[in-house]
Amino acid sequence: MNIHIIGAGVIGLSTAYALAWEGHRVTVLEAHAGAAQGASFAPGGLISHLPPALWPAATRWRLGSRTAGFPSMPVPALNWPQRRWAGWRRQSHQAWLAATTAEPAAGDLPAQENDSHAGDEPPPTPAPAQARPPAAATPPSDDSAAPLDLFQRLAQQLRLNHEDASGHLLLARSPAEATRLKTLGEQLQSRPELGLHTTWLDADALRTQEPGLNRDAVVVGALRLDADRVANCRQMAMALRAEAENLGVVFRFNTPVTRLESRAGSTGWRLHLATGGAIETEHVVLCAGAAARELLRPLGLRLPLQTAHAYTLTAAIREPLNAPRHAAVTEAGSQISVTRQGQRVRVTGAYRLGAHPPQHDAAAVQALYQGLADAYPGAAVLSGSPQVWCASVLMTPDDTPVVGPAGGHAGLWLNVGHGFRGWAQSLASAQAVTQMMTATPR
Numbered sequence: 001m002n003i004h005i006i007g008a009g010v011i012g013l014s015t016a017y018a019l020a021w022e023g024h025r026v027t028v029l030e031a032h033a034g035a036a037q038g039a040s041f042a043p044g045g046l047i048s049h050l051p052p053a054l055w056p057a058a059t060r061w062r063l064g065s066r067t068a069g070f071p072s073m074p075v076p077a078l079n080w081p082q083r084r085w086a087g088w089r090r091q092s093h094q095a096w097l098a099a100t101t102a103e104p105a106a107g108d109l110p111a112q113e114n115d116s117h118a119g120d121e122p123p124p125t126p127a128p129a130q131a132r133p134p135a136a137a138t139p140p141s142d143d144s145a146a147p148l149d150l151f152q153r154l155a156q157q158l159r160l161n162h163e164d165a166s167g168h169l170l171l172a173r174s175p176a177e178a179t180r181l182k183t184l185g186e187q188l189q190s191r192p193e194l195g196l197h198t199t200w201l202d203a204d205a206l207r208t209q210e211p212g213l214n215r216d217a218v219v220v221g222a223l224r225l226d227a228d229r230v231a232n233c234r235q236m237a238m239a240l241r242a243e244a245e246n247l248g249v250v251f252r253f254n255t256p257v258t259r260l261e262s263r264a265g266s267t268g269w270r271l272h273l274a275t276g277g278a279i280e281t282e283h284v285v286l287c288a289g290a291a292a293r294e295l296l297r298p299l300g301l302r303l304p305l306q307t308a309h310a311y312t313l314t315a316a317i318r319e320p321l322n323a324p325r326h327a328a329v330t331e332a333g334s335q336i337s338v339t340r341q342g343q344r345v346r347v348t349g350a351y352r353l354g355a356h357p358p359q360h361d362a363a364a365v366q367a368l369y370q371g372l373a374d375a376y377p378g379a380a381v382l383s384g385s386p387q388v389w390c391a392s393v394l395m396t397p398d399d400t401p402v403v404g405p406a407g408g409h410a411g412l413w414l415n416v417g418h419g420f421r422g423w424a425q426s427l428a429s430a431q432a433v434t435q436m437m438t439a440t441p442r
Contacts, residue, residue: 001437004029004271004281006257006295009040010233011415011422012287013240014430019285020247022438028249029271029279031256031291036237039289039422042312042389044339044348046328047229047424048168049196052399053093054187056170056180056332068093069399071335071351071420073308082353085306085397092398165327165340168228169201169210171375172220177332181223199224210329212322212376222329230327230339233423260284260295260412267411285413285433286406290355290392292416299409303402305394305417309356313347313368314387315380322378329375336371338379345380347372351420356390364390395419403429404436413437 001024005012008030020026032038055070065083067073068090075086172178185198202221207213245251259272263280271279286292290307317323323345330337336349349371350364365388372380380386396402396417406412415433418425 001025002282003027003285003437004269004279004283005285005287006271007287007289007291008032008035008241008251008253009038009287009289009422010036010237010240010426011040011289011418011429012285013237013244014426015285015287015415015433016249017240017244017247018427018430018434019437020244020249022434024438026244026249027281028244028251029255029257030251030253031274033253035241035251035253036234039391039393040233040237041391042314042346042387043233043310043391043420043423044312044328044337044346045230045233045341045423046168046337046339046348047231048225048421049194049227050188050225051096051194052421053096054184055335056177056184067353071308071310073351073353075353079353082306085304086353088304088397096398165231166226166229167326168225168230168328168330169206169222169326170225171206171222171329171331173218173331173333175220178220181221181332185223195227197226199226210325212324212379214374214377217374224326228328230341231423232341257288257295260286260299262409262411269411283411283413283437285415285437287415289416289422290394292414293394296406299406299412301406301409303417304397305402306353306397307355307392308351308353308395308419309390309392310348310352310420311350311360311364311368311388311390313365313372314341314344314389315382317343317345317379318381319378322376324376324379331371331375334367334371336368336375338372338375345372345376355392360388360390393419393422401425401429403432 003019003024003026005016005026005028008028012028012030013035016026016028052069065075065086067075067086075083170181172181182200185200188194188196188198200221200223201209203219206219206222213219241251256274257271258274261270261272263270268280268282269284271281271284273279286295288295293305293307296303324338324340328337328339334349335351336347339346339348347368350361350367352364369382394417396419399419399421402414402417404414406414413433413436415429418429
């Protein structure tokens with residue numbers, strides 16, 4: 001098959017690699033000057049097994065409604081589309097909890113104050129139904145492998161170094177947060193089918209394992225998620241690009257696509273370019289992240305997608321003894337995470353609905369600096385210019401990406417809506433769409 005992929009982030013690169021491995025002719029079109037320059041450039045890198053609906057609710061916010069689960073984002077009182085989507089998200093999380101017979105942790109999924117739209121029904125997803133399968137597709141070569149293990153297996157196979165580390169702490173600063181986290185740990189331990197092993201660390205055990213934690217700050221304890229990992233998304237993305245090129249994938253950068261048009265009277269698509277002209281192809285796989293929304297709208301596809309953004313702060317480690325020992329440490333109250341990636345620390349947080357602003361939000365950036373100071377004040381070199389990064393993603397209310405054929409549009413395939421879990425879901429969703437497109441996957 002002749003296939004064009006729109007987007008060269010980690011989703012598009014994973015998809016290009018998977019399709020080229022099956023022997024297809026693949027071309028990747030990317031608006032930026034290089035690969036992984038959007039949402040894949042500097043994310044926190046957390047690869048978590050914990051379903052978003054089970055994350056403890058953030059507790060440190062000003063008055064007002066917020067989205068459920070992880071990440072918890074403020075919902076503007078006067079923004080009707082965002083309030084409606086937040087209501088769908090709350091319903092999706094509650095439905096997931098009910099379907100899996102899990103009880104919400106203490107303080108989780110609180111009643112949405114003054115949200116008169118929380119009961120509205122979301123718009124239908126595209127037909128056919130297989131357009132939204134679970135993103136946890138297993139590799140063809142080993143049906144028993146967990147999807148999140150694909151990173152480690154691929155890294156070993158290709159001998160990649162992507163700064164992989166394991167262990168994730170959810171930090172409790174108050175007795176109320178500790179109660180919520182202990183309840184969450186008990187829930188997970190009572191459900192072995194989730195495969196999530198946890199350990200509760202009291203304050204003394206926590207400081208023994210994390211000597212760099214701020215000695216002046218109150219710490220009650222932490223829930224350790226043993227299987228969670230952190231890895232460098234951009235490093236893996238660049239390695240995937242190189243491997244894809246070795247398989248014959250062609251990359252065309254500085255090539256933004258402005259419109260998708262199905263060819264009248266024949267199968268295939270015409271891709272209109274901002275630079276002028278058009279490209280004709282047999283199949284299109286849309287992996288354009290936040291930009292996918294504008295390409296889908298003229299086609300009449302009604303998807304419950306919402307744009308969101310987050311910030312990261314990256315700095316060199318000043319003193320390794322003062323840096324995190326675990327791969328990630330997340331404050332349960334603020335949902336700000338500090339991750340260790342090689343010789344750098346990266347702080348992630350300030351999650352917001354809507355596209356990222358042209359200029360960095362000073363309050364959001366300050367929240368990251370404060371989060372680092374609260375947790376590991378001596379870990380990073382903050383003089384000079386630490387890297388501040390922000391990018392937008394597309395999210396679905398139930399955190400399941402839209403993966404598969406676009407109903408009613410033959411030859412158009414979707415791999416979008418991964419939200420802030422795109423790094424964790426990239427290989428599995430790439431395999432899912434490849435298996436749908438390929439009759440005899442190997």
